[in-house]
Amino acid sequence: MADKSQKLHAIFIPYPLQGHVNPSVQLALKLASQGFTITFINTESVHNQASKAHSKNGTDIFAKVRDSGLDIRYMTVSDGLPVGFDRSLNHDQFMAALLHVFSAHAEDVVNQIIQSGQKVHCLIADTYFVWPSKVAKKFGMLYISFWTETALVFTLYYHLDLLKRNGHFACTDCREDAITYIPGVKSIELKDTTSYLQETCSTTVCHQIISNAFEDTKNADFVLCNTAQELETETISALRKKMSWFAVGPIFSSGFTDRIVSTSMWSESDCSPWLGKKRNDSVLYVSFGSYAHLTKKELEEIAQGLSLSKVSFIWVLRPDIVSTEVPNPLPDGFREEVAGQGMIVPWCCQKEVLAHPAIGGFLTHCGWNSVLESMWCEVPMLCYPLYTDQFTNRKLVVDDWKIGINLSNQKIVTKEEVSKNVNHLMGEKSGEAYRNSVKEVKRTMENGLKPGGSSANNMDQFIKDLKAKIQNIK
Incomplete structure (x- = not known):
């Protein structure tokens, strides 16, 4: 049996995309602060790109953390492709490498750690990987699946078999009526499911990843999710009846x-001097995340709509x-046209910008990290989802929590729609309800993280259950 006093050691492997690495790093820090030893394994590609952006990083992103007493070790591993390969431009090849x-x-890297004589108790890996339960079992570890998206998206993927059986997915002539049979989900329209569930072809590499990953996750000992129980109460309650699932x-x-x-x-560009000259709640922050792409036409309409709105x-x-092959996608003369109205930067620290008092709204693709950060900063959203879970996140933001509005229901957004909706969100009277609602949501999230709150209690219970399960392994 495991020694009761022994420090828990977890190998942590995040999915190699910016939106997955960020919360994985934060979870690693949180667990290390609870006494875990963490061996964090990044891909060489992610590490290389981050190192170029932050020359101070060196070979170990956690070096400063260890100085403060946390036991986090750091390693890198190949994702199967050359470091310089353009993963964004060659998305399908990248996903195929992750799948196969x-x-x-x-x-191999897990084996190296075990062979070095280190005692490892569990593997924490992103839910989208198709292999963790098998690797964990092979090396005698428990498997903790880390889900970086919403409980609603998790349960839709978890019940792929139900969606197929009822003719809403992976069939020649799929139903288009509301889905009402998923446990913990009252009703959801097909347009509000993920982009992969809306597609007619269900055999792409991404579909294979989702299908295989969720079969693998059914063998997880625990699932940790980056959401709050109060935000998705019914969905989470239903999931907890099926597995050890913690928000x-x-x-x-x-x-x-x-x-x-x-x-x-x-x-990252420093936006604070520019923002410092603006009055509170007067600036719209616009970002479509770290990976999603727009068409040149979409981008032009959004640009012209922002100009038309006259909002900073x-x-x-x-x-x-748009593409690495279209480095200057803005309309000719646009930067000059909005020179006094807007600031255009290639990248920034999103948390710092959203937390600035001058920011009053967020035109977003609805990536889950962006939604969480916007809610935490009490910034209402103008939603323009592009792919994957973003359509489902929009439903939660607009319909369930009422902390944002939908930018467009059309296939192609127009500059007139952009201007009208930007002004509606940012208006003193028209945007008031969204600002009030997002303050309530922030309070709920904050309370969940306090001692005795749902998220704090769930983390404590997870660690207690994990320790008990390790004690029972002979």
Whole structure:
């Protein structure tokens, strides 16, 4: 049996995308502060890109953390592709490598750690990996699945078999009526499910990943989720009847804007001098995240709509937002046209910008990290989802929590829609209900993280249950 006094050692492998690495780093820090030893394994590609953006990082992103007494070790591993390969431009090849090749590299690095004589109790890995339960079993570890998205998206994927059986997914002539049979979900329209569930073809590499990953996750000993119980009460209650499932979010550092570990994959512009000259709640923050792409037409309409709105804005415009082959996608003369109205930067520290008192709204793709950060900073949202879970997150933001509005129901957004909705969200009277609602949501999340709150209690219970399960392993 495991020694009761022995420190728990977890190997932690995040999914190699910015939106997954960020909460994984925060969870690693949280567990280390609870006494865990963590061996955090990044891919060489993610590490290389972050190191270029932060020359101070060196070979170990957790070096400063260890100086403060936390036991976090750091390693890198190949994802199966050359470090310089453009993963964003070649998305399907990247996903295929994660589906078919990465498991061998992950297993090899786990084996190295075990062979070095270290006692490892559990493997924490992103739910989207297709191999963790098998690797954990092979090396005698418990498997903790880390889900970085909402409970609603988790349960939709978890019940793929129900969706197939009822003709809402993976069939030649799928039903288009509301889905009413998923446990813990009263009703959801197909347009509010993830992009993968809306697609007619269900055999792509991403569909294979989702299907295989959720079969693997059914073998997890525990699931940790970056959401708050009060935000998705019924869905979480239903999931907890099926598995050891814990809502422990939002997983932020104790100081929201603290950056003791630099994980950004791009160098960041400082927006604070510009924001400091703006009045409170007057600036719209615009960002479509770290990975999603827009078409040139979409981007042009959004640009012209922002100009038309006359609202001050900060726009994070990644150089590859359309494609790495279209580095200057803005309309001719746009930067000059909005010089007094807007600030356009390639990347920034989103938490710092959202936390600034000048920010009054967020035009967002509805990535889950962005939604959580916006709620935490009490910033209402203008929603423009692009793919994957973002459509479901929009439903939660707009319909369930009423802390934002939908930018467009059309296939192609127009500049007139952009201007009208920006002004509606940012208006003193028209935006008041959203600002009030998001303050309530922030209070709920804050209470959940306090001692005795739902997220704090769930984290404590998870650790207690994990220790008990390890004690019972002979």
